[in-house]
Amino acid sequence: xxxxxxxxxHSNIEAFKTCYEEAEKQGVTEYxxxxxxxxxxxxxxxxLCLLHEIQTKYPCTFVRGNKEEYWINHRxxxxxxxxxxxTTTGMLNYNYERLSxxxxxxxxxxxxxxxxxxxxxxxxxxxxxxxxxVNQSMRSDYDYINQIxxxxxxxxxxxxxxxxxxxxxxxxxxxxxxxxxxxxxxxxGKTQFMILxxxxxxxxxxxxxxxxxxxxxxxSMEDEKLFVKAPGWYQITKHLLLxxxxxxxxxxxxxxxxxxxxxxxxxxxDIPEWYWKxxxxxxxxxxxx
Numbered sequence: 423x424x425x426x427x428x429x430x431x432h433s434n435i436e437a438f439k440t441c442y443e444e445a446e447k448q449g450v451t452e453y454x455x456x457x458x459x460x461x462x463x464x465x466x467x468x469x470l471c472l473l474h475e476i477q478t479k480y481p482c483t484f485v486r487g488n489k490e491e492y493w494i495n496h497r498x499x500x501x502x503x504x505x506x507x508x509t510t511t512g513m514l515n516y517n518y519e520r521l522s523x524x525x526x527x528x529x530x531x532x533x534x535x536x537x538x539x540x541x542x543x544x545x546x547x548x549x550x551x552x553x554x555x556v557n558q559s560m561r562s563d564y565d566y567i568n569q570i571x572x573x574x575x576x577x578x579x580x581x582x583x584x585x586x587x588x589x590x591x592x593x594x595x596x597x598x599x600x601x602x603x604x605x606x607x608x609x610x611g612k613t614q615f616m617i618l619x620x621x622x623x624x625x626x627x628x629x630x631x632x633x634x635x636x637x638x639x640x641x642s643m644e645d646e647k648l649f650v651k652a653p654g655w656y657q658i659t660k661h662l663l664l665x666x667x668x669x670x671x672x673x674x675x676x677x678x679x680x681x682x683x684x685x686x687x688x689x690x691x692d693i694p695e696w697y698w699k700x701x702x703x704x705x706x707x708x709x710x711x
Contacts, residue, residue: 423452423540423619423621424449424450424451424452424617424619424620425450425451425617425618425619425620426441426445426450426452426615426616426617426618427453427454427456427548427600427615427616427618428453428454428456428600428615428616429455429456429458429550429581429582429599429600429601429602429603430458430582430583430585430603430606431455431458431459431460431469431602431603431604432460432461432463432489432602432603432604432605433459433460433462433464433465433466433469433604434462434463434469434603434605434613434639435463435465435468435469435472435639435642436634436635436636436638436639436642437603437604437613437639438469438472438604438613440613440632440634441603441614441615441630441632442472442476444615444630445615445617448617450480451481452480452481452482452483453476453480453481453482453483454482454483454485454538454548454580454618455482455483455484456485456487456548456549456550456580456581456582456583456600457484457488457489457490457532457550457583458487458488458489458490458550458582458583458604459487459489459490460489460517461489461513461517462513462604462605462655462659463604463639463643464639464642464643464645465642466516466517466520466521467520470528483536483548484528485532485533485535485536485548485549485550486529486530486532486534486550486556487556487583488557490529490530490532490556491556491557492514493514493517493518493521494526494529494530496514497523497526506650506651507650507653507695508652508691508695509652509654509693509695510655510690510693511652511691512648512652512653513652516646516648516651534549534550534551534553534554534555535547535548535549535552535553535554536549537576540620543620543623543624544576544577544578544623544625545576546576546577546578546579546580546625547574547576547578547580548579548580549579549580549581549582550583551581551582551583552570553570553574553579554570557583558570558583559583560581560583560584560597560599561584561586562588562590562592562597567592567597568592568593571592571595571597572593574595576595577594577595577596578595578596578598578625579595579596579597579598580598580618581597581599583599584599584607585599585601585602585605585606585607586599586601586606586608587599587600587602587609587614587616587629587631598616598627600614600615600627601614601615601616601629605663605669606631607662607669608667609631609666610666611633611636611663611664611665612634614630614632615630616628616629616630617630636663636664639663640660640664643659649710653695653698653699654677654695654698654699655670656710657702657706657709658670658673660710661706661710668705674690677697677702680701681693681701
């Protein structure tokens with residue numbers, strides 16, 4: 423048994439195709455997708471089309487990520503304002519405008535976690551964030567991990583969300599992140615996924631890190647004028663794609679904390695574009711053209 427496990431595609435269709443092609447070469451028999459299918463790049467519908475194509479060929483399990491939660495909740499909240507040209511909401515709006523109700527229904531029908539059971543093998547849990555929350559990171563350096571796992575009856579959890587290909591053990595449970603397909607951290611610019619091998623009742627994970635043509639991804643972002651639709655977000659995404667370092671979350675925390683120190687407000691939606699530009703120049707030393 424060979425199960426391809428992919429997380430955090432974030433609309434990077436070029437990276438996704440690369441991972442899918444490798445999974446096909448490896449002879450996988452099933453796919454598990456760990457959420458955040460769309461988000462930061464220019465091909466939301468193309469990404470969904472490839473997901474559905476794979477779904478027609480193989481057994482697939484889909485769990486919901488925090489990005490999917492945003493669009494589900496936005497559909498329910500008619501008063502929430504997302505604006506083109508905004509660093510904080512421009513990419514959310516870009517994706518939402520390209521989603522149909524059928525797409526959002528697809529997300530809403532996904533569980534936030536699932537216990538996977540196969541005859542002759544120990545069960546394991548798949549999730550985006552943690553088994554209980556889509557936006558709760560299971561990075562090994564967080565002190566609440568022991569609390570999350572203390573009552574679980576499995577010995578393997580496979581999660582996404584923090585974009586670092588890694589594995590570690592906590593209280594007898596192996597926690598594995600397959601890495602991110604779309605915007606991996608510390609990958610040397612390579613796209614990442616994992617194959618879970620089931621042999622003689624034992625699960626074994628095999629990590630993949632693959633080169634792909636990031637310039638194709640960047641060109642699609644430029645063609646869609648994402649630098650206008652979500653100026654600061656575009657800068658953060660492009661830097662991450664080119665360097666493999668410094669996550670969106672890290673930059674957002676920094677800018678929000680600095681804005682609170684300077685202005686006394688901490689709501690992301692209050693941060694004006696001139697302030698994002700100012701802080702990104704301080705962080706990177708320049709802005710991408």
